[in-house]
Amino acid sequence: MEMKKVITLGLVLTLAASVVTGCGKTSSAKENEGSSSNGVIELTNVSYDPTRELYASYNELFAKHYEEEFGQKVEITQSHGGSGKQALEVANGLEADVVTLALEGDVQVVADAGLIDDGFTSEFDVDSSPYTSTIVFLVRSGNPKEIYDWDDLIRSDVGVITPNPKTSGGAMWNYLAAWYYFEQQGQSEEEILDSIKQLYANVVVLDSGARGATTSFVENKQGDVLIAWENEAFLSLQEYPGEYEIVVPSVSILCQPTVAVVDEVAKKHGTTDVATEYLSYLYSDEAQEIEAQNYYRPSTKSIYDKYVSSDSSNTITEVPADGKWINDNISLTDINHFGGWAKARADHFADGANFDSIYEQ
Incomplete structure (x- = not known):
């Protein structure tokens, strides 16, 4: 399988954030909830350093999925940095609709600030860890x-x-x-x-x-x-x-990187439904393939098995x-x-x- 071309590491280090556009709206959302003046839903994902390439690809996939499924565009703003630092930024006021951080403990920092409801590790499958690494x-x-x-x-x-x-x-x-x-x-x-x-x-x-x-x-x-x-x-x-x-x-x-909706921010922005869909779709077969192609271990066993090497070295x-x-x-x-x-x-x-x-x- 041909692997996705990646951005030069030195270049991506200089990127403070990447923005990808697409579409989406949940059927239960009000017509103008989470929308900017041009009717596009805006969503912010605060993540950790090494996920830049992964989410550059995933955001395009999700935008296409959301417009096809719900008929509305969504624009995702992506923020990257050290996971612990990112968690503190969100806890101290950086308005993230979702966090996709390096570990449960960093998400807990945001929860301890009163921004994420209890039980976030049970909100999505596999302890809210759609992909793993080592x-x-x-x-x-x-x-x-x-x-x-x-x-x-x-x-x-x-x-x-x-x-x-x-x-x-x-x-x-x-x-x-x-x-x-x-x-x-x-x-x-x-x-x-x-x-x-x-x-x-x-x-x-x-x-x-x-x-x-x-x-x-x-x-x-x-x-x-x-x-x-x-x-x-x-x-x-x-x-x-x-x-x-x-x-x-x-x-x-x-x-086990952990994902969570930042409940208080999503409620404020009116993006709870789209934020939930954004994280849920990480478990789709299409997303799991992207995760594997970006060298994350997918949680879906059948897709994981496709990428296991027979080389014991x-x-x-x-x-x-x-x-x-x-x-x-x-x-x-x-x-x-x-x-x-x-x-x-x-x-x-x-x-x-x-x-x-x-x-x-």
Whole structure:
């Protein structure tokens, strides 16, 4: 299957937001609800860094679907940045009709501000996570530093690029995946903290978001390894053939980006119905195909299975010509292992918690 052409990573980093137009209106909505002066429904989706390409494609698909189904145009404004920072922006007044953030914990920040009703993880299928991802390594061609697993990242000769967990949801997943690896090695909590401290001592650049980290590694040539969202790593292979390789570590974490209607804002804008449809349609077969083609793991099993690779190698040197890119040869934990996001945030990412103790020393 031919993969969608992506925008150069350095260029997309400079985009503060992308706007896509289309149509839509739910049958129960009033004729003028959520509409601008020209009769077009306006919808704002605040998302995280690596979803730029995904939503550029999805917004076009949704606009077409909504006009055909409901007979009205919809215009989507897209905002991207570090997931934690984006959540705080919405909580502090950035008017998003929907959020599509990197993790449940960031959506909870918006809910705690009184903007999202309780039970948002049950509003849509699969814990309101229409697609998933995981964490992999991106290294330079030939893997000159011979980086194969998490313990290689604590060697003194390895420079690491990863974003900041204080502002980036992806960075939280990176940290927890590393923690799980060292735990699986039989280390005590004190030993794990020491290993994580060594890893972050090797961090060359601590960017605010995942796309910034990708740019630091890929375009600015900093560091020896990028701890990356799986989709970010594949975009780099696609954009720079022959220059990079993906290394799939022995263990990682199932990353579940979470979507939610920002209830109070949608009510104010009169966009509740279109916002709900926007997120529901992410589960359609057409959208699931777009998600897979943008290197996100679709939640629909039949579509997921179409993209599973038969290659058991944990080193990926190019985007597979047949489009089968999903590597299932990896042991994944999930956030439940850490007691859920509330506990994980309190234990690891809150002020004075584990991350502060290892990084600020």
